[in-house]
Amino acid sequence: MKLATFLPPAAGPDSVPVGGEVREDMVVAFADGQTVLDRLASGDRTPATGPAYPLADVALLAPVPAPRCIFGIGLNYVAHAAETEQELPEAPMVFMKLPSAVVPPSGPIVCPPVVKRLDYEGELGVVIGVGGAIAGYTVCNDVSARDLQRREKQWTRAKGFDTSCPYGPWITTVDEVPDPQDLRLRTWVNGDLRQDASTSDLLFGPQQLVDFLLETCTLAPGDLILTGTPEGVGAAMDPRVFLQSGDVIRIEIETLGSIEHAVA
Template sequence: MKLLTFAHGGETRLGYLREDGSVLDVTASWAICQHGLAGRKAPANVLEAIELGEGLEAALTMIAEAARGQGPGLARMDALTVLAPIPRPRKNIFCVGRNYREHIIEGNLARGRKADDFPKALELFTKAPTTVNGHGAAVSRRADLTGMLDYEVELAIVIGREGRDIAVEQAFDHVFGYTIVNDITARDLQVRHGQWFKGKSLDGTCPIGPVVALRSAIPDPNALEIQLSVNGELRQSSNTSDMLFSVAQIISEVSAGMTLEPGDIIATGTPSGVGLAFNPPRSLNVGDVISARIEHIGELTTTIS
């Protein structure tokens, strides 16, 4: 099951992506729900869907069956204005740095380090909520601020259940689903400021989506093909099995002493092939079209303007 948030008539709506590629307007269809959640307000985005808690998946299945072939608001996804699943997160997006073995090696070599100098612990940073952008949206090149704008395709975890000090064995109980993040980065700002926050937090530089695939749709998040292309040229191609720290380990470590809440987003790192690692480095430029793909989730497209 895959959910998305889209714009309609100046409002946001929750969509359910069906197997035939059509999108059911869940917000408009909520009245036909005969499930136990029927008395609740219709969710208008993925965050509101998460907050409905237990029974959501059963309710959505019932709505989809009742609306089969004639549901209100059926449309193709490419005909919709697709927003980020959670258009304005309540807190910063958690991000894991240097988590794919091959990416760590390429970064080490570019910086004159030993190739096998792997992190001993999770490296964490965040991106501001104002970085969030949707599928098909444009990201400003901001040549006045940065000479090196880069891409990073990442699997992102969407938290569905609050928790703190979560054990690795219970980590997946706290997952709502998974989505795609393109962690667009101003590399020179990242270096200049020492801490990564500024180089990672220019407005609009965190495209997310296009959907959230519910946890039940992805039995093993550490066995997914992950790719990114720029103008049709494949730049990144790997598998989430190359992660140094697994999805469950990441959730456990991030939650140690720090509460994770429903709707929190954790980007899990990027594979090798980033623009900075090329010789010479390859920056994103105006007009570039970036396609980030993850198996069983979909494809997130971004244009540089």
């Protein structure tokens, strides 16, 4: 099942987001006003029975617009650690992004004026369901301010700033993803392919990350874990290339769909 949050066609500025199920080129609303978070919390996977709309006619929002917690993982792809000339960590490197970092899969990303070196990171996202178990997967961009990241030991400002976490376009439930460590991930900037890798290069897989976090943290439905980025980030190019206003980033993960957004 693909769980989506959207605005129906011709929705006004005061319209309430709707939860639903994506079925090929249609999206069907959940009955009784159920949200994606309701479905994650209950584990209910019965088919949606509400009004149906063409997928092309709705505005997709972040599946859970304000996750309670967003965890990021650093240096979790072997090749990415190599391109940045850093040693592989012995345990997951965990940081946090704020709920205000989330924007719809179409963005936009708004670069803070203090940031001069803005970068993309296409990532596989893990979404938590009942009892801290993995409910599904999604496509994420861990937008990063490289200049702040280099000079500040803690990464809250560098990776948690407002609009630094576009994700979606929906949550694909675990039953539709036989092996999350065998998915092709690609990132384009203005049509130029920058990242083309497999999640098989993950150092710590999704379940390992969940188990690690559960050692100290309660994980609740809707919590989001960004599992790290593969090689091909702008900061590792020669010469380095950072995002500029008007740039368009597209991230696609096999089976999970794609997100595309601009830098405002």
